Amino acid sequence: MSSAKILVAQGGGPTAVINQSLAGVVLEARRFRGIEHVYGARHGVRGIVDENFVDLTQETSANLERVAATPASALGSTRDKPDIKYCQEIFKVLQAHEIGHFFYIGGNDSSDTVRIVSDEARKANYALRCVHIPKTIDNDLVGNDHTPGFPSAARFVAQAFAGANLDNAALPGVYVGVVMGRHAGFLTAASALGRTVAEDGPHLIYLPERTFVLEQFLADVKAAQERFGRCVVAVSEGIHDASGTPIASLLAKEVERDAHGNVQLSGTGALADLLCDEIKNQLKIKRVRGDTFGYLQRSFIGCVSDVDQREAREVGEKAVQYALRGERDGSVAIKRRGEYAVDYELVPLETVAGKTRVMEDELIAASGTDVTDAFRRYLQPLLGSDMPEAARLRHNPVPKVLGAAAR
Amino acid sequence: MSSAKILVAQGGGPTAVINQSLAGVVLEARRFRGIEHVYGARHGVRGIVDENFVDLTQETSANLERVAATPASALGSTRDKPDIKYCQEIFKVLQAHEIGHFFYIGGNDSSDTVRIVSDEARKANYALRCVHIPKTIDNDLVGNDHTPGFPSAARFVAQAFAGANLDNAALPGVYVGVVMGRHAGFLTAASALGRTVAEDGPHLIYLPERTFVLEQFLADVKAAQERFGRCVVAVSEGIHDASGTPIASLLAKEVERDAHGNVQLSGTGALADLLCDEIKNQLKIKRVRGDTFGYLQRSFIGCVSDVDQREAREVGEKAVQYALRGERDGSVAIKRRGEYAVDYELVPLETVAGKTRVMEDELIAASGTDVTDAFRRYLQPLLGSDMPEAARLRHNPVPKVLGAAAR
Numbered sequence: 124m125s126s127a128k129i130l131v132a133q134g135g136g137p138t139a140v141i142n143q144s145l146a147g148v149v150l151e152a153r154r155f156r157g158i159e160h161v162y163g164a165r166h167g168v169r170g171i172v173d174e175n176f177v178d179l180t181q182e183t184s185a186n187l188e189r190v191a192a193t194p195a196s197a198l199g200s201t202r203d204k205p206d207i208k209y210c211q212e213i214f215k216v217l218q219a220h221e222i223g224h225f226f227y228i229g230g231n232d233s234s235d236t237v238r239i240v241s242d243e244a245r246k247a248n249y250a251l252r253c254v255h256i257p258k259t260i261d262n263d264l265v266g267n268d269h270t271p272g273f274p275s276a277a278r279f280v281a282q283a284f285a286g287a288n289l290d291n292a293a294l295p296g297v298y299v300g301v302v303m304g305r306h307a308g309f310l311t312a313a314s315a316l317g318r319t320v321a322e323d324g325p326h327l328i329y330l331p332e333r334t335f336v337l338e339q340f341l342a343d344v345k346a347a348q349e350r351f352g353r354c355v356v357a358v359s360e361g362i363h364d365a366s367g368t369p370i371a372s373l374l375a376k377e378v379e380r381d382a383h384g385n386v387q388l389s390g391t392g393a394l395a396d397l398l399c400d401e402i403k404n405q406l407k408i409k410r411v412r413g414d415t416f417g418y419l420q421r422s423f424i425g426c427v428s429d430v431d432q433r434e435a436r437e438v439g440e441k442a443v444q445y446a447l448r449g450e451r452d453g454s455v456a457i458k459r460r461g462e463y464a465v466d467y468e469l470v471p472l473e474t475v476a477g478k479t480r481v482m483e484d485e486l487i488a489a490s491g492t493d494v495t496d497a498f499r500r501y502l503q504p505l506l507g508s509d510m511p512e513a514a515r516l517r518h519n520p521v522p523k524v525l526g527a528a529a530r
Numbered sequence: 531m532s533s534a535k536i537l538v539a540q541g542g543g544p545t546a547v548i549n550q551s552l553a554g555v556v557l558e559a560r561r562f563r564g565i566e567h568v569y570g571a572r573h574g575v576r577g578i579v580d581e582n583f584v585d586l587t588q589e590t591s592a593n594l595e596r597v598a599a600t601p602a603s604a605l606g607s608t609r610d611k612p613d614i615k616y617c618q619e620i621f622k623v624l625q626a627h628e629i630g631h632f633f634y635i636g637g638n639d640s641s642d643t644v645r646i647v648s649d650e651a652r653k654a655n656y657a658l659r660c661v662h663i664p665k666t667i668d669n670d671l672v673g674n675d676h677t678p679g680f681p682s683a684a685r686f687v688a689q690a691f692a693g694a695n696l697d698n699a700a701l702p703g704v705y706v707g708v709v710m711g712r713h714a715g716f717l718t719a720a721s722a723l724g725r726t727v728a729e730d731g732p733h734l735i736y737l738p739e740r741t742f743v744l745e746q747f748l749a750d751v752k753a754a755q756e757r758f759g760r761c762v763v764a765v766s767e768g769i770h771d772a773s774g775t776p777i778a779s780l781l782a783k784e785v786e787r788d789a790h791g792n793v794q795l796s797g798t799g800a801l802a803d804l805l806c807d808e809i810k811n812q813l814k815i816k817r818v819r820g821d822t823f824g825y826l827q828r829s830f831i832g833c834v835s836d837v838d839q840r841e842a843r844e845v846g847e848k849a850v851q852y853a854l855r856g857e858r859d860g861s862v863a864i865k866r867r868g869e870y871a872v873d874y875e876l877v878p879l880e881t882v883a884g885k886t887r888v889m890e891d892e893l894i895a896a897s898g899t900d901v902t903d904a905f906r907r908y909l910q911p912l913l914g915s916d917m918p919e920a921a922r923l924r925h926n927p928v929p930k931v932l933g934a935a936a937r
Contacts, residue, residue, distance in 0.1 A: 133700075136701075137696070137697050137700045137701070162928055163923070166700075174928075174930040174931065174932055174933075176927070176928035177923065177925060177926050177927055177928060178926040178927070178928050179923070179926075181924075181926040182923060182924060182926070186921065186923070186924065189919060189921035190921045190922060190923055192918075192919070192921070193696065193918075193919060193920055193921045193922070194693050194696060194697075195693065195696030195697045195699070195700045196700040196701075197700075197922060197923050198923070199699065199700050199701075200700045200701050201701070202701065215932070216931075216932060219931045219932050220928075220931055282830060282831045282832045283826055283830055283831075285831045286601055286602065286825075286826070286829035286830045286831035286832075287825055287826075287829050289544070289600065289601060289602030289829060289831070290544050290601075290602045290825055290828070290829035292602070292606065293540075293544045293573075293602045293603040293604075293606050293607045294543075294544070294603075294606075294607050294608070294609065298825070391799065391802075391803050391806070391819075391820060392798065392799010392800065392802060392803055392820070392822050393799065393803060395798075395799060396798050396799055396800060396803075399798070412798075412824070412825065413798060413799070413824075414822070414824035414825050414826060415799050415821070415822065415824075416826070417819070417820075417821035417822075418693075418694055418697055418705070418819065418821050419690055419693070419694075419821060419823070419826060421697070422690075422693035422694050422696060422697035423689060423690055423693045424689045424690075424692045424693035424696070424918045424920060425689045425693075425833060425917075425918040426832060426833070510832075511599075511600075511831045511832040512596060512599065512600060513600055513831060514593065514596035514597045514599070514600045515597065515600070515604060516570070516584065516586070516589060516593070516597055516604050516605065517588075517589060517593065518584060519584050519585040519586075519588040519589070520583070520584055520585075521569055521581075521583035521584060521585050521627075523581040524581065524623075524626040524627055525581055525622070525623060525626050526581070
């Protein structure tokens, strides 16, 4: 089987470590004698149907290592979600270029594309090994303990809330930070790892795994404000009401904000602003601030988990090893062993393709607005080494001289 | 003169290194034999009038070093802007506690407070040395080459745009990032240091030092989009029209967004959203995303310039040295010597108090939408060591087999 050419592409949203997987594929493939060319498709499947390829065999190892350490998809990405006809076009191009191995680094949509292309090759009796390499900051791939990209984004969110909590303690008020994750709350939940001591924020965490009720939210904020004299809130962009309608749309309608009828979740600060408006208007709290972490949480250069880097490199390497043994197509999956090591497995594409994992119940506190110790134990080893500390002064009060009465 | 007690406080917005200045004051003061107590006021001037003091003489050096490395005001801060009566109350408390030296770490409002307290002491013939210690991410203090806090925030902005540019190159479209800075554009201009190669974004930079004209903005974005196939824009939250009216208010009115009439600059994503709406509606560009960096840019834990850390420590140390020589009150100022070293001077409080520095003309490109080489040379040494790299693949295209005609 297997021609001397392999093709690698990157799909979906960029992450801090997706280029580690790319480097893993390229450097590992170049070690195999039989491989003459390693091609990269520009902008994912779109680059395949456009035959927009670059020859990665001509890249230096030094530059591949530098690119590996750089966030965002170095080959470019795409939001195209191929249907069967699109996948048939992909297959036609792979055939024309005599590609023997196809590697697609992406989320669950990408794994579905790999599944269909794999089917087409089998139907055409064309020898093609197709391997899906996992990545997504949402951590929503089934069959994986976690997905490359998530640990670094989680580290960003934890560091952001650690800092926001200190800022909020210095200038007390309500702070709402909106985090990515339409269906899965893992990334929002990572905010809990920003705490050092018991009274640290986030004091409340709202996940898409639980129904969001505005009245309850306002009551929660009020209670936290009374207890701590301030309140830090982490909110998933995907929070929704009992019918599944995003809160962003509901609130936008209430305040008649949207002139054009379209509410999008990422790339806009609307949800944070709308929640802040509700807090100001309903609770009469004066200092209320909202931040939407937006693209910073997946693209910020200089915040990365070394554990994530290592694993992202390894899933790329393992993909090549699985494919060049040539046994079967599949998706590389990360399995946890103890506290903390990982093994890799090649699982059937059907296991992952088009499915969405959400947070398991045991990771969410009974209150619905916090995580459990099980979640903290799950996430802690993924964040990597050298997490910055949030130190604080110890409390040594000085007796008053004038006293309150004097003024 | 000088009693055995000193008092230190922090005012205004927290920064990544304001606690370095605090540690500089405390550790340096504790070296002086005559000093028996180092007090800290909780929440700035508010803590002084409330006699809400902690005894920093009881802090361990180890913990002070950990706090120094932690962002946000460890003593707490305040937005109170004292008038003369408030300052008289401050003086009354300093007198009651027999404070001999008063150090206030803050921006230009804080230096004005120090000025008035200093006046009150002189009028009352009370021996008090008052020294203002500079800090502000806005870099808007006159008499300083730059201010502690700005380099670290600038580093955050540069890293954010370096990453956002890569993300935008991977998934092309228009990206608008809104940066803090109501009057001074230094922090927004720092986005330019995120570029590596000529075609990198930000492709356009809008500063409060120049009048913002919506039609010109849209024409600029259109031209960049046509030239690069994508467009990354850095916008200061303080952009305004020829009359000085903030663009956030103007656009908000146009789209009738604001139900309550109050448009605030920070802590809301409104400006980014409104500019994105204009681009979508006027230019018919489909993928348009806006991020507001918000509190992340000043509070994110784990992004700091080591040059900034060192200098913030030194201005605290120097303040104590100036005060304990006891000659005169003043504000510690950073002066640049060559490329790159700094000296410190104690300048009169009147030099700094209540004045605002904006970007000098030679730092802004003639186009009004970029910075000059002079600005890059100015900022580069402040960003510190180990700036993360934005590496990219070299272009080695593969010839097409099917060609466009085949599909």
